[in-house]
Amino acid sequence: MSKVMGERPKALLDVPLHYCPGCTHGIVHRLVAEVIDELGIEGKTVGVASVGCSVFTYNYFGCDMVQAPHGRAPAVATGVKRARPDNVVFTYQGDGDLAAIGMGETVHAAARGENIVAIFINNAIYGMTGGQMAPTTLPGQVTQTTPYGRDTSVAGNPIRVCELLSSVNGVALAQRVTVDCVKNVKAAKKAIKKAFEYQMAGKGYCIIEVVSTCPTNWGMSPADSLQWLRDNMLPYYPLGVYKDVGEEGEQ
Amino acid sequence: MMPKVSVNNERCKGCEMCVIVCPKKILELDHSVTNSKGYHPAHITDAEKCIGCGSCTIMCPDCAIRVEVD
């Protein structure tokens, strides 16, 4: 009985990904697609692409896709889901999209308990535009717009999104995961699957925050980036479940 | 039967995530090969040592490496 590992999931189209070498977007795309395959929901899934490095997700996922303006994916997803409640709707957003320009839409979609899944890629930097500060850039972190290191007295403090949203009624699942090693990739996939299952059970807004790397804008090799993530990001953004309404659901 | 590892040379970006994660340390970039994007793809250096764990396939961001086990 032979088994093949590494097959591209069906929900991921057979096209080369444009991401930089070692960018963890590729891993997360694959996990989302594997979950869609395993749940057999590609035919009724609508993904909402955001703006950032992942703007081209509409070319990568095999389900129907809608491109949203920067930050507005939760609102666009709300429109899709309210129009088609039987569809499975997810957004795929970076840190600028979800937590800077889109913070209002994120918080309100969460508060409405909007039955959508937000896949949140947190790599503490703006990739597409060339490495500027993100709302999740760490204190002291050097970016194009914090060339002397992020000074919180000038540029403010990083935002911990899972913690923030965990205080919002309407959130069914807020979990922070990462993809720096095999064990964590497997755990991330479990979390993503749970989020989609929760949506199908009508439990409310689910966000899976994936602590990710950006080798190019961090100025490191992919291997070093994984280590930098462990050393610097995980202490500030601890992995874990910040809200989980569990099997019972919540009023 | 020995697990069979194959790399899609054109999709591989030489990021070395598979190299880092391989428990047997038998994956390396093949500097004698350059794909059309200019990357050196990964290749298996000692196929007999492969235990078929699939860790490389789990870390690959590009679905560029396949492992077949019987």
Added chain:
Amino acid sequence: MSEKVLMKGNEAIAEAAIAAGCRHFFGYPITPQTEVAAYMSKRMPKIGGVYLQAESEVASINMVLGAGAAGVRVMTSTSSPGISLMAEGISYAAGSDVPCLIVNVERGGPGLGGIQPSQSDYFQATKATGHGDFHLLVFAPSTVQETVDLISDAFDLGDKYRMPTMILSDGLLGQMMEPVVLPEPKDPTDTKDWAAKGHEGKRPHNVINSLYIEPSVLEKLNFERFEKYEKIKETEQRAEEYLVDDADVIIVAFGASSRIAHSAVDMARKQGIKAGLIRPITLWPFPEKTIRKHIDHAKVFLSVEMNMGQMVEDVRLIVADRKPVRFFGRTGGVVPTPREVLEQIVKLNGGDY
């Protein structure tokens, strides 16, 4: 419902949309159109529709974009500053060829402005709703009944041409009560094969998108869209002509100011002045054909608007210096009186251009 009912303009907007099969409304309160949302919030749940008060106009237009992309008839309603907030979303809807209805119940501007009626969003509606090359189908009703009829048309034409549409109303029309016959209600249909509604494994995926990185591709798309707009300009111009065929002084006015101009034309005729009114009903496509018909015999054109002079520029473009084109306007929420307009007609009729 074929009997006449007395309805407030804003409420008629909501009823007309429902009759047209719209079951999705996303909006945010703003004076002077909040009644549209309030009315929808009562009606939609009763008919299995969706009323959602969004957290802002920005969120509203993006919810509209999502629902429109998913293939349903959807609308929002706001007033002038809200349209400014919606600019990006409207541009995306136009660039993604997503039909949706946006109602603007205009108020005084710029900035926070005032809450009384104005027509100072004409440029915004017809030329600069958002970034990029695109147009909306823009309708300007002048009565509550016409508002109802045009909403029906806006949904139909928006679907036909796959583009966002706009009803440009104002606080006067929104607040006034007039007898209305509502159209026969239409049930919502689900016939948009291009929509993002789940492919069910039966077709390649649909992508609703406005990003085209390759310049030649984006250019081609723009060219195709504008070919569509040319067809629309050919076939969808609408205007009402009142006593224009022999007119010396032709007023061009839309919406609430057209009602005032209508009265002024009557008063002028009583004084023996050959005045007439061309009332654009579509602001885009602008009724060029109607105006062109009358350039030869007219002595002068007068654009009457509740702004600092916006539509007058379009009239000037068409008349192209063949006859004088003048402007009279009140703004800030001040509504011109028929007497003021009559004074202008008399002045122009006397050759005082």
